[in-house]
């Protein structure tokens with residue numbers, strides 16, 4: 001499962017910081033989820049909950065997710081366009097592949113309308129901050 005490897009990565013990042021700073025209990029972890037990761041938030045949460053039981057410092061923690069837009073850069077004019085795929089719905093329906101993903105290079109530059117673009121952001125999950133119990 002795609003979400004499981006992301007959740008595992010998150011736990012590793014958090015635990016590195018926990019060990020470095022001698023944190024006893026983590027209350028919450030704020031995470032930025034890129035638009036192009038195609039992560040289903042409830043799956044990621046479930047995976048995190050499965051992994052965290054192995055770490056006493058994380059047992060009572062939860063992840064707070066914030067979607068961040070994907071970014072494409074235009075090969076013609078160099079400007080960056082932000083992409084939001086799932087407008088309107090909170091979670092992607094998993095049996096529907098958005099047309100924009102089925103057809104590469106559909107992401108058009110908002111400046112010059114060129115379809116010659118490359119993805120430069122939104123494919124990652126990053127830990128932004130942690131709330132801890134002293």
Ligand SMILES: [Zn+2]
Nearest residue numbers: 074077109112
């Ligand atoms: Zn352009």
